[in-house]
Amino acid sequence: MIPFLDLKAINQRFEADFQHGFQGFLDTGYYILGNQVKLFEANFARFCGAKHCIGVGNGLEALRLILEGYKVLGSLEEKDEVLVASNTYIATILAIKQAGLKPVLVEANFDTYNFDFNSLKDSISDKTKAIMPVHLYGQLSPMEEISKFAKENNLLIIEDAAQAHGAKNEKGMRAGNLGDAAGFSFYPSKNLGALGDGGAVTTNNDELAEVIKKLRNYGTATKYVNELLGFNSRLDELQAAFLNIKLPMLNVDNERRRAIAKKYISDISNAKITLPKYDGSEDHVFHLFVVRVENRNKFIDFLDRNGIGHLIHYPIPPHQQEALSEFSHLAFPNTEKIHNEVISIPMSPIMTDEEVDMVIEVLNKY
Numbered sequence: 001m002i003p004f005l006d007l008k009a010i011n012q013r014f015e016a017d018f019q020h021g022f023q024g025f026l027d028t029g030y031y032i033l034g035n036q037v038k039l040f041e042a043n044f045a046r047f048c049g050a051k052h053c054i055g056v057g058n059g060l061e062a063l064r065l066i067l068e069g070y071k072v073l074g075s076l077e078e079k080d081e082v083l084v085a086s087n088t089y090i091a092t093i094l095a096i097k098q099a100g101l102k103p104v105l106v107e108a109n110f111d112t113y114n115f116d117f118n119s120l121k122d123s124i125s126d127k128t129k130a131i132m133p134v135h136l137y138g139q140l141s142p143m144e145e146i147s148k149f150a151k152e153n154n155l156l157i158i159e160d161a162a163q164a165h166g167a168k169n170e171k172g173m174r175a176g177n178l179g180d181a182a183g184f185s186f187y188p189s190k191n192l193g194a195l196g197d198g199g200a201v202t203t204n205n206d207e208l209a210e211v212i213k214k215l216r217n218y219g220t221a222t223k224y225v226n227e228l229l230g231f232n233s234r235l236d237e238l239q240a241a242f243l244n245i246k247l248p249m250l251n252v253d254n255e256r257r258r259a260i261a262k263k264y265i266s267d268i269s270n271a272k273i274t275l276p277k278y279d280g281s282e283d284h285v286f287h288l289f290v291v292r293v294e295n296r297n298k299f300i301d302f303l304d305r306n307g308i309g310h311l312i313h314y315p316i317p318p319h320q321q322e323a324l325s326e327f328s329h330l331a332f333p334n335t336e337k338i339h340n341e342v343i344s345i346p347m348s349p350i351m352t353d354e355e356v357d358m359v360i361e362v363l364n365k366y
């Protein structure tokens, strides 16, 4: 049996350091926004090449706090429209709604699993103020085209980088430094995952960073002096300690993910299975290895019979979710087809060559 993702084994690699880190944490007696959070913020900002990193509670709140921060600064106001891909994970859309803004869903492209550019152009109105590209499955969105489009239309770019820690463009710039601000998640299964919830905002904007630092902690810069109507969304001190231990392995892990993806792409040869489009560069960190098949239930049966783990990212598109019934009248044929056909096969930095070969062998027999 090859598991879809063996998180326990991934984290066992760091066990001795985690225990040491936990003891250090206990010894300080300092539990909220301490030195480990500060250290992680410095480490992760440097890693992304961004000027600021602010540790927050999770990925959803990272995205929401960016939008709330721009509202405080006057760059966004309630009911402004935000362009977002219709095939994203629901968190991106929830962040927009929770900030009182209006998500405008944009049809997806089959090759990039990102915006379809013709639909993007058709989706703009005089209320559109921001665009949220999602680096879905670990692949950078086409940021050059998006930046050009954003510039022409005077839009803020907010990256949803929750699946793309470490992804790098041809100029060596990483996710988190490719727009005006970015939201990251450290949910345990992400490429950089905590042992619980965690998230971060990165930005080069000094004012925005300062506002988000206040917003995450009850709107205060000085204890008990509330300047803003804030939130409670702080990166946990212990999770920051674990993330400081794991961050130095991120590049190595991403490199292993890419090597596995390259092997899958070169050796899986089955007309019934559509592989991801990948140019071999570092712009993809393969958070997930997502293929498409026409008769997915039949394929799932086959994987189950052959002991290959799998998951679907995602089975129901946002506009067809009960919670988002306001969008139920809309049709996104590409997005609907993607949600009907995608399936993720095993991908993790600790898969052995034998396991990778076994997945390939099974898929070629389908």
Ligand SMILES: *Cc1c(COP(=O)(O)O)cnc(C)c1O
Pocket (backbone or CB within 6 Å): 058, 059, 060, 061, 088, 089, 091, 092, 134, 136, 160, 162, 163, 184, 185, 186, 187, 197, 198, 199
């Ligand atoms: C995981 C994820 C989020 C949300 O992160 P949480 O930490 O679970 O809140 C947002 N967007 C995308 C694309 C994600 O994959």
